[in-house]
Each structure stands twice: as structure tokens, then as C-alpha cells.
Amino acid sequence: RCRLLGSAPGVCAQLLYNKDLHMASASRVLLFCLLSPLLALPLCGYVFVLAAAIAHKLHGPRQPAGPPPADAQRSPGCGQPSHERTGQAVYRTLDVGGVEREYLLWLPEGYDPERPYPLLLSLHGATNSPVLMAMQDQLHCLADTAPFIVAWPAGYYRDNPYRYSSWNVPGATARGDSAEDGAPCIRNPLTGEWGSVDHPEFVSYDSCEYGGGGASDPTRCFSAACVDDFGFGAALVEALEQEFCVDVGRLSLHGHSMGGMMALTLASAPPLNARVRAVVAHAAAPFAGYNSPPSPHAVPLLKHDAREDWVVPPYAAASMTPGQLGPLNGTVGEGGWLYTRSVEVTAAWASAFDSAAEQGGGAADLRPAGSGVASALDGYRGFGCEMREGRAEVLTCEGSWTHSFALATPLNAPAGIELASIAYDFVSRFVRAANGSLAAAAGEEDASPSPPPLGASRLSLDACASFGPYRAAAMLAPGLLAELARRYPPAGAALIVGIVIGGVECVLLCLLLGASAIAAVRALAKS
Numbered sequence: 001r002c003r004l005l006g007s008a009p010g011v012c013a014q015l016l017y018n019k020d021l022h023m024a025s026a027s028r029v030l031l032f033c034l035l036s037p038l039l040a041l042p043l044c045g046y047v048f049v050l051a052a053a054i055a056h057k058l059h060g061p062r063q064p065a066g067p068p069p070a071d072a073q074r075s076p077g078c079g080q081p082s083h084e085r086t087g088q089a090v091y092r093t094l095d096v097g098g099v100e101r102e103y104l105l106w107l108p109e110g111y112d113p114e115r116p117y118p119l120l121l122s123l124h125g126a127t128n129s130p131v132l133m134a135m136q137d138q139l140h141c142l143a144d145t146a147p148f149i150v151a152w153p154a155g156y157y158r159d160n161p162y163r164y165s166s167w168n169v170p171g172a173t174a175r176g177d178s179a180e181d182g183a184p185c186i187r188n189p190l191t192g193e194w195g196s197v198d199h200p201e202f203v204s205y206d207s208c209e210y211g212g213g214g215a216s217d218p219t220r221c222f223s224a225a226c227v228d229d230f231g232f233g234a235a236l237v238e239a240l241e242q243e244f245c246v247d248v249g250r251l252s253l254h255g256h257s258m259g260g261m262m263a264l265t266l267a268s269a270p271p272l273n274a275r276v277r278a279v280v281a282h283a284a285a286p287f288a289g290y291n292s293p294p295s296p297h298a299v300p301l302l303k304h305d306a307r308e309d310w311v312v313p314p315y316a317a318a319s320m321t322p323g324q325l326g327p328l329n330g331t332v333g334e335g336g337w338l339y340t341r342s343v344e345v346t347a348a349w350a351s352a353f354d355s356a357a358e359q360g361g362g363a364a365d366l367r368p369a370g371s372g373v374a375s376a377l378d379g380y381r382g383f384g385c386e387m388r389e390g391r392a393e394v395l396t397c398e399g400s401w402t403h404s405f406a407l408a409t410p411l412n413a414p415a416g417i418e419l420a421s422i423a424y425d426f427v428s429r430f431v432r433a434a435n436g437s438l439a440a441a442a443g444e445e446d447a448s449p450s451p452p453p454l455g456a457s458r459l460s461l462d463a464c465a466s467f468g469p470y471r472a473a474a475m476l477a478p479g480l481l482a483e484l485a486r487r488y489p490p491a492g493a494a495l496i497v498g499i500v501i502g503g504v505e506c507v508l509l510c511l512l513l514g515a516s517a518i519a520a521v522r523a524l525a526k527s
Contacts, residue, residue: 069441071431072116073249075241079113082244086111087144089134096235099227102154103236104130106140107244108147118148118250119240120427121233121266123155125257125283126166126223130154136404137254138420146424149244153236155259156225159206166202167262171287172224173208182220183287185336186326195221195336221337223258233266237275249434250441252427253279257312257403260284264301264345268294274436278427280304282419283312283403285345288330288338297436298352300393302426304419305342307382310334311403314342343388346396350389376455377418385422385454393438395426422455 084090087109094101108117124133130152134140139150155165166172171183185195193199205225240246253276255263260281267276269292278300286292305314313331325331330338373385373395383399431441 068116068247069431071249071439071441072247073434074116075244075246075248077113077241077243078116078245080243080245082107082111082113084111084244089131089140094232094236094239096232097228099156101156101232101236102130104134104152104154105240106134106143106150108149109144110147111244113245116245116247118146118252118428119237119246120148120150120252120254120424121236121263122150122152123167123253123255123259123262124152124165125255125259126155127164128155128256128259129165133256133259137256138417139254139424141417142420142424146428148250148424149240149246151236151240153232155262156205156207156227156229159225160201160204162201162204164201164204166224167258167265168224168227168229169258169261169265169286170290170292172258173205173222173226182222184289184327184330184338185221186332186338188332188334188336191334191336193335199223199335221335223337229262230266230269233262234271237272248275249432250277251275251432252277254282254423254427255280255284256282257284261286267299268292270296273297273299275432277430277432277438278302280423280426283309285312285314285331285339285342288326288328288340291340291344291348293348293352295352298355298393298438299349300426300430300438301346301349302385302395302397302423303342303346304397304399304423306402307398307400309401309403312339314398316341342396346388346394350391350394353391353393374453375422376453377422378453380418393430397422418455425454 084105084107086107088106090105090107092103092105094103111117120139122133122137122139124130134152142148143150155167157163157165173182183195187194195202202221202223208222208226237251241248251272253263253267255261261284263279263281264284264286266272267279273294274297276299280302282304283306284303307314311334313333316325316331325341326338328338329341329344331341333339373387373392375383375385375397377383377399378385381400383397385395385397388394388396429441431439433439
């Protein structure tokens, strides 16, 4: 009920802001006056939910973290005192080759500088941001209780007038004068869109010199700034390991859409290839022609596909739809970009385990053979997980939803939390040794033939299940304000003013309702 109430103000505000509803007549003024109290009620409910979330955070039960696993590997930052805030999102910057990069950091409550913590990087999709990704992926719900450290890096946006942040994955930008620069794209047969031709925001990065690319060469499309995102990922991991106590054998990557593509890229080659224990990619696939398996080390992968995803279609449809096959056997997304079919991605990652096992560097028998893998969401909107190519380290999970439903929204927060728990349960099954070899994590070696379903632990998520994105909004508020102040200064100021006005309106409304209730009681007493 609170989630529905919280959604109402935005919907009503959009209706009132419509150009056809300007205040030119007395009837419309009357309509606005009648709607104002209705807008205030859900706003008051929304503020109440945020206040309850903050109160739970401040006064709720806190369970101390247990001892670290027996096979934990300490980073150089272990033993160094930290003055960073815990249990809250913190906005930070990092200099990478003279370029200032940004990220959001969450240290678990009760962070102990002597205890090694797993590290998870969660990468947002194109045009998204770290704060929005953190509100959607729900990983902060797990971080305090698992516990682990989570960081949300920011794609580069500073040289784009549209402030579109993205990731420089293979095929996203020009790399010289070769005709093969950029990702292959065609005019979408259903939407009519044609990559860079109809999306100038993606070829407006000052750091790129596209030459003959962009709108003049519609067969090659671009979608990112020409910066070293690969180096950014490696530098961020190193910086966090130097400053905080990180379990260096438990680094995992998580991403959505183009962020998932970047996660696949970071895990596919040195230096992080020998460090990443597992990858979770939501609604993501490499551009067609750029599907490279991880090397030299195989990496476990959980690929989460949406059957109704037309942005990054997981497979081809039978008719002329955005999922049909295009050049290079790729699926056609809404904007005309071509992506590798999901089955080809998982087959490549599974084949890497075959090669690694032959060389003695893989983890061939971490899990029993079979096809289906149980999860806590089985049956929900057709959700299910399966092993690919007989490899228990490579899973495909599918559900009947669209591109963004894999992430939490006000209307599907419980499902988003379950998916976060499924993702973390998967990566927690693996650990990297110092020599780069992959093994079952401590406590997993003696797994029964029927391991517990993915996501079954839920890691004490009652609070997150109750508050969902609203708890996230409360805990991520400082990071959100910091991000807005840097990226959109007017929007940051407007948000602060809006919060103040909303709070005052809520207080006045409560006082009015209280006075009305007192008057009603007195009237009843007199009668």
C-alpha cells in the first residue's frame, strides 16, 4: 500500500504539468485546488515511509558479523583504521590516469578493519547512474548482513552535453581509422531507429574523434566516451584493497544492461581475469562480433535474461520484431544495435571451463551435473535457472519481464530483492586462490547432491522486503545529493528545496488533520 501511495505524487504531478492543463480557466483552478489535498496525502505517506526506514536503520536490531571464512585472503588495507561512514552510501572520486572518476561506496555496518570482506562491484546501464543502480539492485540490503563491501562505479559523462553516462566496452567507441570501429548496427525493422543516426546523444562525447563514424556511417554505431573504463575498473579494485580490508579471493562483478557488458569485459582479460570469482550479468550481452570468452582463466557466470527484453534481446524471434537475427548472427535491439545471442555467450564462457580443466586451472566439479538449478523465485512469472553446456559454473536464469524488471522498482521490490539474493548466493559459491585458480568457497566442498536453492538464504532481508526502494532512498540520500550536485547542480538544488517544501507540507497537513480530529471529538462530546 505504501509503495502505491509513494508512486501517486509523481503521476499526478506529471498530469498537472501537462501543457494542456495550464491555469487559464476557473474550472482548472478549481480542479487544482481539489487535487492538492489528494497530492499531499500520498506525499505524507511517502515521507512517513522514509522516516520509518531511517528509524529502523538507527534503532533496528543489528547482528554482529560472524568470523571470516577459513580461506579468506587479506588485502594490504587490513589493519588500517578507517574513518569512513558505514551502513550508508558515500560518494567518492578516484584519479585514473589524470581523469577524475566517480563511484558510490557502501561499507557494511560494524566494519572491522581486521576482518577481510568480499568486494562486489555493481555497474549501472547506459544513461543510468550509481545511485539509481544502488536503489534498484538492492545489494545494500545484503551488504550489512552478509557482510561485504559494495561499490557502484560511474560511467563517464563529463564530456557529453546530454550527461549520458556509459561504458567503453569493445565496440562502443572508435579505436582508429579501421572500418571495424564501433558496434555493427542496422535500421530496426520494427522501431525504425538506426543507432547513432537517431541517437546523437551517443556520439556527442568530446573525448572521441569518430571521423567517418557516427551519423555518416550508420552501419557502425557508438555509445560511450573514449576513456579507459577497463583501467578504471582495475584501479578501483586496487584502491579499495589498499584502503580497506578486502578478501582478495572474493571479488565479484554485477551489472545491468551495458553495465553487465562492462562486467563481462572486466572479467574476460587480465588483470582482473585472475581475480574475479564470478560475474552476474542482467539483461546484457556483448555487441555482435565481440563475444570473447574469459582468458586465460575461466570465470563463473550467471546470466539473467528477460524474455520480453527488446533493448538487449536474448534470442531471435520468429517474426520481424526487434529480436530477429541481423548481420553477424546478432539479435537486433530497439535502437538498431546488434548483440550476441544469449546462448552463444554462455556457450563461450562454458567452453572456457573445458579449456581450463584440461590445463589444470579450472574448477570442473564444483557442483553436481544436471540441467535445472533451483531458486527462490522458481515459477514466478516463468522464472527458472538452468546450467549451460553441462557446466554448473555457467547458469542462465530467465523470467517473463522486460529489460529493467530485473531491478527493483516500487511495484516489484520483493522480486528485486530475491534476485539480489540469488546473485549473491551464486557468487558466494566460489573463491579465487592466490595463483588464480578457482575453487569452491569454504563450506561448499561438501555440498549435497541437492544444494539449497539460489536465494533461499535471503540473508535477513525483512527490512528491505518491507521498505524496498524507499529504504534505499533514505540510506542513499547523501550519495544522491552529492551525485546530483556534480552532474546536474540545478537539479540537486531543486531536490533539496522540494524535500524541505514536502516536509513542511506534510507537517502542516498533519496539524490540520489533528485539529480537525480534535474539533470533531469536541463536537461529538457536546452532542
